[in-house]
Amino acid sequence: MNAPRLAERSLTGPTSPGPVLTVTGLVKSFDGPPILNGVAFALAPGQSTALIGANGSGKSTLLKCLIRLIEPTEGRIEMLGRDVQALGPRDLRSFRAQVGIVWQRHNLVPRLCALSNVVHGVQARLSGPRVWFQALAPAEVRAEAMACLDRVGLADRALTRVDSLSGGQQQRVAIARMLMQRPAFILADEPDASLDPQTGEEVMALLLGLVREKGISLLMISHRMEHTLEFSDRILGLARGRIALDMATFAADAASLRRFFDHQDAP
């Protein structure tokens, strides 16, 4: 079987004027061989990029390293014009506020209503009791949170406890919370993983809509090949701790992605 024919590697991506994220020589090791071993790529602003790779290839670790939820061992990350490793605790907080994350699990506070969970997103910009719960929030924050809920189609469930919502609705509340951050960059770690096919597609379409309408950059992990091909502009493949595939999505098809998965363990 032939190895996939990769598009020419370009650090700034196919169509970018200036990168919004540049990763150089990123290494992360826990106890043992490095899980990331010299990762390097750059992303253009306003694009949707899919990160693919086998289980355990380090995709989630890479995403967490980008905002230092996991500290990288070596390398350099420049994101939204900031040297991420050089940020002190206060600057790191303000940097993270600009990066919205959609997790595989929604990670909402289960006993609170959808509106309170969405209001939490404003903790990126404001602090104090007024942003702890929707009942204490200022009118303009509540109005913005309602607009975010409306954007994901859940304005009518604002006061419903999130643990009584369906999995898809919970993921949409998590996206509304992320929108409340007014992010400049979105990281999505398998946002479609625990959802049924239709709901998963709706969530992915919602994320791509944000890229197209607001010009937000998106880096997402998805194990669903059809979502990778439908909702991204560029595909990065991670194998053996490095970027082993970098191609524009229009040049990719299911067969080429399958060949990448088939060959990534080859020496």
Place this chain on the structure above:
Amino acid sequence: MTDFPAPPRFRHRSLPEYAALLLVLALIISSLVATAPALDKLGRGIARLFSPSGMLVQMFPPDFSRVVPISWKLLETLQMAVAGCFLGLLLAVPFAILATDRLSPSPIIRHAARGVIALFRTVPDLVWAIIFIIIVGLGPAAGVMAIMVDKIGFAGRFFAEAMEETDPGPQDALRAIGASRLGLIVSSVFPACLPSFTATSLFALEKSVRGSAALGLVGAGGIGVDLKVAFDLFNYDEALAIILMMLALVIAVEQGSGWIRRKLI
């Protein structure tokens, strides 16, 4: 039938294991011999209890002639319990946060907070009452302080355990958003711990009401003082009335807290 023989009924134990077992048995037997009451002495004591001049006979019928002053003292006991418990639970929260692995700002502070909680929990409330009588004098204030310290120890431990057991996902999500430590605790940890905090607080209140009745025995206010005086003056019928009224109060508080627990959790 199988060709395999049945395994031995008991696992073979090593010599140190037998030695440890013997040591535990020796400890139990020596403790019983040194402290357990002699059977004949116990028998004579019980017989004396039921004799015509014995305490049990003299207790009946209970004397409710002082029901009004006893009721006021009982109210004071309840107020001591509520005030001490409220202050203790309030102060237990920051101690518990500082003692929690994930939320404490540093390992030194975490160990210090755990040490304080352990100290407050280990020293009995009667000892705290004696200490606070020396500080603030005889009366209910000493009782309130003793209950407060005891509750910091009791609730601090359970609050910390509840916070340790919460799902870290929502906390990680808020940390990633850039939320402050306080924002993260109040908007993510507290809502998740609410059922556990409520249950612990209600148990603490029940424990406080039971404990506050005893604090009067050392002069820290409440109904205990009257109970001690009744026993000292051999007014066993009045002592029984006080005990019955205390029992009614404790049952009422337990029933009330049980009802609240069922409603809230």
